[in-house]
Amino acid sequence: MCTTCGCAAGETRIEGETDDATHEHWHVHADGSAHAHPHAHAGEHAHGHGGLRYAPAPHAHVHRHADGTVHAHPHAHDAAVPHEAAVAHEHAHPHAHPHGAEHGHGETGAADALHYGHGPAGAHAPGMTQARMVQIERDILAKNDAFAAANRKRLAEQGIFALNLVSSPGSGKTTLLCRTIDALRTRFPIAVIEGDQQTSHDAERIRATGVPALQINTGKGCHLDAAMVGRALQKLAPADESLLFIENVGNLVCPAAFDLGEAHKVAILSVTEGEDKPLKYPDMFRAAQLMLVNKVDLLPYVSFDLERAVEHARRVNPGLRVICVSATTGEGFDDWLAWLEHGLAAQRAQKQETVAGLRRRIAELEEKLVALSR
Amino acid sequence: MHEMSLAEGVLQIVEDAAGEQGFARVRTVVIEIGQLSSVEPEAMRFCFDAVTRGSLAEGAVLEVIEVPGSGLCLSCDRTVPLAALYDPCPLCGGFPVQPTGGTEMRVKELEVD
Numbered sequence: 001m002c003t004t005c006g007c008a009a010g011e012t013r014i015e016g017e018t019d020d021a022t023h024e025h026w027h028v029h030a031d032g033s034a035h036a037h038p039h040a041h042a043g044e045h046a047h048g049h050g051g052l053r054y055a056p057a058p059h060a061h062v063h064r065h066a067d068g069t070v071h072a073h074p075h076a077h078d079a080a081v082p083h084e085a086a087v088a089h090e091h092a093h094p095h096a097h098p099h100g101a102e103h104g105h106g107e108t109g110a111a112d113a114l115h116y117g118h119g120p121a122g123a124h125a126p127g128m129t130q131a132r133m134v135q136i137e138r139d140i141l142a143k144n145d146a147f148a149a150a151n152r153k154r155l156a157e158q159g160i161f162a163l164n165l166v167s168s169p170g171s172g173k174t175t176l177l178c179r180t181i182d183a184l185r186t187r188f189p190i191a192v193i194e195g196d197q198q199t200s201h202d203a204e205r206i207r208a209t210g211v212p213a214l215q216i217n218t219g220k221g222c223h224l225d226a227a228m229v230g231r232a233l234q235k236l237a238p239a240d241e242s243l244l245f246i247e248n249v250g251n252l253v254c255p256a257a258f259d260l261g262e263a264h265k266v267a268i269l270s271v272t273e274g275e276d277k278p279l280k281y282p283d284m285f286r287a288a289q290l291m292l293v294n295k296v297d298l299l300p301y302v303s304f305d306l307e308r309a310v311e312h313a314r315r316v317n318p319g320l321r322v323i324c325v326s327a328t329t330g331e332g333f334d335d336w337l338a339w340l341e342h343g344l345a346a347q348r349a350q351k352q353e354t355v356a357g358l359r360r361r362i363a364e365l366e367e368k369l370v371a372l373s374r
Numbered sequence: 375m376h377e378m379s380l381a382e383g384v385l386q387i388v389e390d391a392a393g394e395q396g397f398a399r400v401r402t403v404v405i406e407i408g409q410l411s412s413v414e415p416e417a418m419r420f421c422f423d424a425v426t427r428g429s430l431a432e433g434a435v436l437e438v439i440e441v442p443g444s445g446l447c448l449s450c451d452r453t454v455p456l457a458a459l460y461d462p463c464p465l466c467g468g469f470p471v472q473p474t475g476g477t478e479m480r481v482k483e484l485e486v487d
Contacts (some may be wrong), residue, residue: 007413009477070375075427090478126391131401131486132397132485132486132487133483133484133485133486134391134395134397134483134484134485135482135483136387136391136481136482136483137481137482137483138387138478138480139478139480139481140380140383140384140387140405140479140481141380141383141479142387143386143387146381175384222376223376223379225379253376253412254379255377255378256412257412278460279460282458282459282460283383283412283459286459298408313462313472315460315469315470316459316460316470318469318470318472319418
């Protein structure tokens with residue numbers, strides 16, 4: 001994926017989902033029409049084409065997988081099937097390939113399927129180009145942002161206060177979470193989504209504290225995206241008015257750009273790291289609303305300059321709130337827990353307001369209906 | 375950072391547009407990348423070539439319009455050019471400068487057949 005860190009999308013696994021899970025296939029046909037159909041990755045599949053024009057000759061299909069890989073493969077139509085326009089037909093083509101493997105067979109597929117005769121003029125003369133400009137003006141991250149908006153709406157409707165915890169690997173995120181959960185779990189429902197490249201060690205550590213946790217393995221991916229979190233929300237089904245922690249992949253670069261639908265990003269910087277990290281990785285500290293400086297119990301033993309670290313972070317993000325904590329000794333936890341309680345209370349109040357507002361509106365509409373039907 | 379994900383995002387936008395507007399081949403993709411968006415245009419070109427192989431945009435030229443960064447200095451209240459997110463104001467040397475331009479990453483237009 002990243003040219004910086006060498007990671008890639010694909011191979012995403014969510015606990016409890018099998019590798020051959022059904023997913024969407026997006027086809028762009030040679031005639032320019034495009035459609036998507038769900039597709040299970042265990043062997044053969046059939047799909048129908050309603051009202052599309054085809055040459056009966058073998059042609060290639062370009063597939064775009066949910067994991068972003070694209071490949072093409074040729075297939076032939078049954079000669080017995082009539083190929084009239086507007087006649088829907090079914091065809092099956094074998095389609096087995098290992099998940100996450102390289103798709104090397106896409107090199108020539110789309111080129112084989114070029115049909116110049118399907119342009120606006122319905123014909124093509126040599127040397128005549130049908131090139132035209134199409135205005136797009138679309139944000140590259142628009143798809144992720146749409147998923148994030150859906151997550152945010154769901155979280156708001158349920159009154160869930162969701163936080164996206166971001167940091168370098170080894171900053172003590174999971175230890176911090178375990179202590180936070182121990183302190184709060186008798187008072188509010190809590191759920192956790194864990195993101196790591198591999199293993200479910202972190203989710204197991206969280207489950208040991210007695211709250212539900214779901215592990216997302218990103219495979220080669222360097223960050224969680226909003227679609228992964230949306231699927232995790234469906235599976236985990238966190239309780240109404242609960243606290244949801246999303247522990248992102250340990251990475252100070254990529255998770256900054258991907259909105260997950262959370263209320264806030266919380267950046268964790270431990271005193272065993274350099275105090276210039278906010279300047280080295282400004283995107284992350286700019287995207288966060290709160291910075292937790294962790295492992296402050298080690299301050300006497302390291303050369304970390306706390307004041308400078310905070311100054312650096314505020315240079316990138318003037319409005320950044322800072323709380324110093326130690327997940328080992330519990331120092332600073334009163335402030336951190338108070339911040340969490342305040343956020344959750346606000347989210348709950350908003351939900352109550354929405355519910356109360358809707359009830360009022362229903363009552364008004366019912367009154368109107370009664371008046372009209374008299 | 376994550377230029378490969380972004381290149382895939384570009385391809386997805388192009389394929390969606392192909393479905394809506396009915397074209398089969400893309401020759402040029404014009405994108406706008408802000409100086410403050412943390413995207414390397416060179417890395418973006420490399421990744422774009424990789425992800426478009428075998429797609430309707432195979433061999434297409436990726437034109438990158440680089441948008442310079444700008445910001446509002448909260449110390450002297452002027453709009454100033456900004457090369458990096460944490461840079462001080464070039465006029466008064468103050469902090470912070472709130473970015474106002476150059477954070478975009480968007481697909482602007484396509485040349486299609």
